[in-house]
Each structure stands twice: as structure tokens, then as C-alpha cells.
Amino acid sequence: MSLHIIEEAHRCLGCKKPLCQKGCPVSTPIPEVIRLFNERRMNEAGELLFSNNPMSSVCSLVCNHAAQCEGNCIFNRKGEAPVHFSAIESYLSDIYLDRVKFTAAPPSGKRVAVIGAGPAGITVALKLAEAGCEVTVFEVESSIGGVLEYGIPSFRLPRSYVDRFRRLLDAARVSVRPNTAVGESLHIGDLMRDGYDTVFIGTGAGRAKKLGTPGEARANVYFGVDYLKMPEACPVGERVAVIGAGNVAMDVARTVLRHGAREARIYARSRNISASMDEVEYTELDGAEIVCGKLIQSIGEDGPLFKDALFDDEGKVVGYSDELVQEIADTTIICVSQTPKNKLVLTTPGLKSDDRGLLIVDESCMTTVPGVFAAGDVVLGPLTVVHAVENAKRAASAMLDYMEAGGNS
Secondary structure (H helix, E strand, O other), X not given: OHHHHHHHHHHOOOXXXXXXXXXOOOOOOHHHHHHHHHOOOHHHHHHHHHHHOOOHHHHHHHOOHHHOOHHHOHHHXXXXXXXXXXXXXXXXXXXXHOOOOOOOOOOOOOEEEEEOOOHHHHHHHHHHHHOOOEEEEEOOOOOOOOHHHHOOXXXXXXXXXXXXXXXXXXXXXXXXXOOOOEOOOXXXXXXXXXXXXXXXXXXXXXXXXXXXXXXXXXXXXXXXXXXXXXXXXXXXXXXXEEEOOOHHHHHHHHHHHOOOOOEEEEEOOOOOOOOOHHHHHHHHHOOOEEEOOEEEEEEEOOEEEEEEEEEOOOOOEEEEEEEEEEOOOOEEEEOOOEEOOOHHHHHOOOOOEOOOOOEOOXXXXXXXXXXXXXXXXXXXXXXXXXXXXXXXXXXXXXXXXXXXXXXXX
């Protein structure tokens, strides 16, 4: 691996206007990182990555590199293989994650509550602790990580990364209160009452969307986001049908094949697959099959029933057949996107969400409640780790501005 990434680093042209950096949602300074790497200044390169993106070690493994940094590499325009920055980033950030010496500004006297310990919450907690704030993270689960712990399969992201981030939060003197669901016994109003100057909501999009078809309540049916939390607790049998064709569907199909299933079929309504091409290719390599043009009608004991799509010459769906087609499956897993849970909206006067359940925020990431900010999937919908980080960085900066201004927006 070391020889490979050294060769890759030497291939980088150090473009003055790096398209790779422009293609990265969090604007990773890729040419500068590679320059430091080539000069063997590993700690400096790792520090630059971490400062720009505290989740760099995770993003190097789970990002859609083909559509972002590597997909925008100038070599692509020349018909050559792009510089595989993800491998360089993974090497550097993995080393640096255990070398981080957390230094914070002098105590500011400001107290911040962070609700949710996923990528957005961890990013905000670290950035505000670095600025001298006293930070407490409230997490509904027993472990931090959010999607890192309960949504991304361990074969894509080893669980050891979550442990390392917990050690990092401890080093930053961030207090973590697990097994605490804000919106149930505790409300946001209680946090404000108890002296927190600002509150950050980073609770993600953890509620599965329903199909709205008969059979969803059957014993042999799961929702993808629920299944991925603890696959070993969910017997699936030998044949599994996966409804939906996004990245969660790919993760589910690959996971069931690692937990006893002999056959996994992914059913897409059209020929448009929303999952990243890398994930599609890995899913097919693992042995799953993707079947296009299937409109789910219901789910029975023997599996899902579909109508077949009718396509025009351009491959667009123009209708569906009248005949119902039975697909045989022991288990059906529904993966048709997620939305945020609504308990915070229901228990916080003035906190508003849109028709998709996403929290409404202004350009500074502040919600409709003064002093309460939000970022990540709870605002953006189910996107990626790197998008959550970019959004959370903006929220952290706005929170500092808000507190420095004495709470005046």
C-alpha cells in the first residue's frame, strides 16, 4: 500500500486551480496535502486534513470519490486514471487520528449543548471545544457515532473508528451523556433553562420512509435503516428482496449476504440507480442482483408483488403492466429513503420543519428558535458524511458568532 500511495502522490500535477478540491464538498486542500506528503511532512499533512475535516479518516473510506475529488481530477479529462487521493488521505488521516494533540483556546465561559453524536454533532463538538466552549453531547444511543456506528456496515467502516473518536472527544474535554433522548424526558427548553448558551441539533434522518403498501407490518419485513443497526438480531433466511436502489439498499444487500442469505435482489422502480457507481459495483461483486423496472404493490408471506415498468425508446418509464408479478423471498427489506424523527419539533415551541420533516434553518444554520442551530441530515436529508461535516462547520462558526454577539442574531 505504501508504495502505491507514494506513486499516486508523485502523479499529482499540483494544479493551480485544483478541480479535485473544487469537487470536494468540504474543499479539502488536496494539492497542499499531497505536497506535504511528498515532502514527508506527515504530521503537517494529517493536521491539515483534520483541521479542514475532523471526519477525514472516515470520509477517505466512505465518500463517493468517483463523483467528488477523484472524479474531478484533471487526468480524467486526459483519459487517464485519476490520482487516487482517497488512498493517500486514508493513510495520512488514519495515522494522524491517534496523534492528535487537542489544544483549546482559553475557556470562553460559554456552554453549548449538542444533541446527537453523529458526524455533524462530533464536528460541532470538536470545533466549539477548540474555541474554548464547555460542550456537552446528548446521545440517545449507548455509543457515539450515529450513522458511523449504526448505519454504515463494519466491512465499509471498522467500528474501531468510533472508539477513536470517543477518545478524541474525551481529550477535548467534551462531556458525553449517552442513553439520553432529548425530546422525551428532557426538552430543549430544559437545556436553555440550565444555562446552555446555544443548542445544536444533529440528530440525523433516522426514521425510515414507508412504502404505503400492504404488508409492511408483516413479520418477514424490515426497514433498511433499522436492519443495519443490528443485522445479527434480524433473521433473513436464504432469499432477500431489497426495495429501493440507493446506497442504503446496497449496504443492506451486501450485509444480508454476510449474514446467511444466499440470494439478494435489489428492486428499482426505473432504470435510474441513485446509489453511487462504486457502491453498485461492489454490491454486484458481492453477488447481489439489481432488477430494474419493478413497482412494488404489496408484500406477502412469499415475498413482494410488483408491476413491471413499461419503457419508451429512451428508457423512461411510461407506465406499468396490469399483471402482478410475484417475486419469491423469505425476507423483504424496504430502503426508500429516510426522514428525521419529529420528537424535537413536537416538544419545542417554535421549532419548525418543512413538509419533508427537515428542520428549517436560515443562512447561518439557526433554526426558527433563537439560539438553536442545526446541520447535517436533519436539515439536508439523507446525504453523505462529508456533506454533514461541511454543513456542521458552518453551523459551528455561526454559533460562535451568535455567542460573541451576546445572543443577538
